[in-house]
Amino acid sequence: MPMLFRPEGIQIVITPLNILGAQTKAQLDALGISAIAIRGETATYANIEAIIALQFRVIAVSPEIALNPRGVFERVWRSMAFVSRIISIVWDEAHLLKAWSSFRPDLGDASRLRNVLSPNIPYLLPSATLPEAVLGDVLDIARVNRQHVLVLRRSNDRPNVFLTVRKIRFAFSSFKDLKFLVETVLRGLKFLVFFDNIEESIKACLVVRQWLPPEHHDRIVWFNADNTTRFRESTTAKFQCGELIGLFCTDAFGMGIDIPDIDIVVQWRPTCSLDSLWQRFGRAARDPNREAIAVLFADAKYFDEEREAARKRAEKRRQAALARAERVESGKRKRIENAQTGSEELREAKRSRADEQVPTGLGAARVQHSDVSQVADLSEGLSEYDKLRVSYKTGQSHEETASQAAKKGKKGGGASRSSTVVVELDCLINAATRAFRCYQDEQLRCKMTTGEDCTRCTLQPSPICCSLCTPNHHLFALLPPTDEPVEKPKALRSSQVDTQYSMNAKDSQFRAALHALRKEHTVRLYGISHLHELGAGAVMSDDVLKRILDCARAHKIHDLDSLHRETKWHWAEEIGNAVLELISK
Known part of the structure; x- marks a missing residue:
């Protein structure tokens, strides 16, 4: 719109995505407005000279090129004839100044453009998602005086x-x-x-x-x-x-x-x-x-319904763990009491011999006191110390489970996900x-x-x-119906086979044949130099070879499915038939 009122004006569009720059150029070309998209491949000497010569009215440029102090675009900013015609600087998808500044540092250095251009050149910061918190950060990064900011908000709802x-x-x-x-x-x-x-x-x-x-x-x-x-x-x-x-x-x-x-x-x-x-x-x-x-x-x-079900399962596991810990502590206490009872009986036997020379009343009082204390201990069940020990062990078990889950998530890399989402998405999902x-x-x-x-x-x-x-x-x-039943596949569990055995001549021949097979396919897939330098483990590791041998002796491998189930070998589909032939022989 401003270009209609300034026929000789120039608009700069700093766009973080090259595809947006190409799209802007195509749309303006269709309207008969001269435009150019500057990125790594098009940032040539000829194009920069054409820009300085005022051959284009709209320049779409990536931030890495526009903000590089030693880059080719620095010559454009130093051209007074060019700068004097700038209508405004458009920061396309302005919220990315904040969102992408961590891995695209040139976006975070947007403030340096204010050191190059006149403060009278306005900025336009359009975005469909620019809430107040993000807007404040964007204005700080772009070094925009808030007193001179005009905010125009339109709904980003899409009724269709x-x-x-x-x-x-x-x-x-x-x-x-x-x-x-x-x-x-x-x-x-x-x-x-x-x-x-x-x-x-x-x-x-x-x-x-x-x-x-x-x-x-x-x-x-x-x-x-x-x-x-x-x-x-x-x-x-x-x-x-x-x-x-x-x-x-x-x-x-x-x-x-x-x-x-x-x-x-x-x-x-x-x-x-x-x-x-x-x-x-x-x-x-x-x-x-x-x-x-x-x-x-x-x-x-x-x-929410899955969270509630998970909470109930966790509570059930916690109660079961608590009951197990109480049984363990109770068993320990009984063993201690039995040991104490045996020791007490031994001491009583000694005392009985000594009490033959002690007045009868004193010995009776001592025995009566021991019986009363033992009955009191048995009636109390777990002591406070036992209960604290149970609570500590069950709590420690819960922390270990959470720690293992966190480690598993980290090992999962990109496939792992946090157990929570932001509040806004949580409300949308539920x-x-x-x-x-x-x-x-x-x-x-x-x-x-x-x-x-x-x-x-x-x-x-x-x-x-x-x-x-x-x-x-x-x-x-x-979309598929939400109430369609889902058949959960059975877990592919490998069999338990005997691994402690003495190899006979037939086993040795089969092992040698497997080794020759993996060497052959290593050469075919990766070359002879890979075999000489790194071995044949990329095709079949020693553990997989041993597992195939163990399962073959136990007659657990009959086809490709059983081969994959028993060994989890990633080459089972491609090379598995050759292994099956060796097993059949």
């Missing part, structure tokens, strides 16, 4: 995007909860599935591909920061034109992407903040005349069982009651609300 939350019912690694996407692909509906782990997004894409007919395998891909810039740009173009139908992505494909016909957006597990979740859900149905659904798949442990019973809170409207609203910023009323308020809407029919 319908929310729902689903409990993950199958194993995380199976991704079976995403099987409904097969029908989505076959019907030609575009979808996005967001992850916060690159490896997890790739695995999910590969799993969903296996469920699709071969001719549709290439219609879904993964999209993340590890992909090349050329791949991301070509993938975005293919997705926009419909050549691709689904993306398994991270934030690399998220904020600011403006594709109008995305029908389904999925967030896999509540691993992000509510702000990030709203940014991702905001990719759906950018065309206001379309409708879309946004689905949050959440771990079962985050739901909306169905709490007082509000709606996923869509009432949103603030843009001057809807003042008569000053405009058709551009006023929100249109939503035809439906969410899956809780309108469960029979046709879009929610794309």
Whole structure:
């Protein structure tokens, strides 16, 4: 809009995502406005000279290039002819100045731009998710005087995007909860599935591909920061034109992407903040005349009913542990008392011999006192010290269990998740069982009651609300039913076999054949140098070889399934048939 009133003015857009810079350039080119997107590949001497020569009215540039004091863009900031024409600096997706400053330090150094430019050049800090707490940090990072700040707030509600939350019912690694996407692909509906782990997004894409007919395998891909810039740009173009139908992505494909016909957006597990979740859900149905659904798949442990069931199980375990500890302490006490009784009887026998020369009354009094104290000890049960010992042991056991769970979570890496979520996401996940019973809170409207609203910023009323308020809407029919029974697979437990035996000649021959087999496949897969330098353990470790030998002697391996179950060998599918041939011989 300012460019309409300053025909010779120049707008600088500092964008944290290269794909947003390319999108800005494409949109402005369509409007006949000269623009350029500067990133690593396009930050050439010729392009910088063209910018200084005022050949472009809009420059979209990454923060790493714009804020580098020794970079190529420093020449642009020093050009007085260029700087004098700057209308404003637009910090696209301004909340990232705070959110990404920890791993993109140039965003955290945004304040240095104030040392370069005149204080009269205004900043524009747009964002769909900029709450007060984040806004304060952003203003500090950008070094903006709060007295000169004008805050314009508009609702970020999307009336044509319908929310729902689903409990993950199958194993995380199976991704079976995403099987409904097969029908989505076959019907030609575009979808996005967001992850916060690159490896997890790739695995999910590969799993969903296996469920699709071969001719549709290439219609879904993964999209993340590890992909090349050329791949991301070509993938975005293919997705926009419909050549691709689904993306398994991270934030690399998220904020600011403006594709109008995305029908389904999925967030896999509540691993992000509510702000990030709203940014991702905001990719759906950018065309206001379309409708879309946004689905949050959440771990079962985050739901109130699952928490209550877990609490009851934990209390039951605690009571059982307490009972066991009390039995142990009671047994200890009985053994001590029995030992004391035996010692007392021995002493009494000695006393009886000595009491033959002691007055009768004194000996009787002593024996009577001992019997009374013993009966009193037995009637009291556990002493206070015993009870404290029981309490300490059960509490220590609980702490050890929690510590082991925490260590297990750390070993799990990206797949591990915290046992809690932020309050906002917790309310969203459990909306169905709490007082509000709606996923869509009432949103603030843009001057809807003042008569000053405009058709551009006023929100249109939503035809439906969410899956809780309108469960029979046709879009929610794309998702699997929540009451469908889940068959839990039996645990693949290995058999207990004898490992303490003396090898005979047949066993030795079989062991030698397994060793020759793993050497052969190591050379085939990795080369002869790998075998000479590192051995054959990459194909079959010594432990796996020994386990195969033990199970073969016990006749526990009959096919590939039993081979994998008994050995957990990761090459069982590829090389297992050769092992089965050796066993059959």
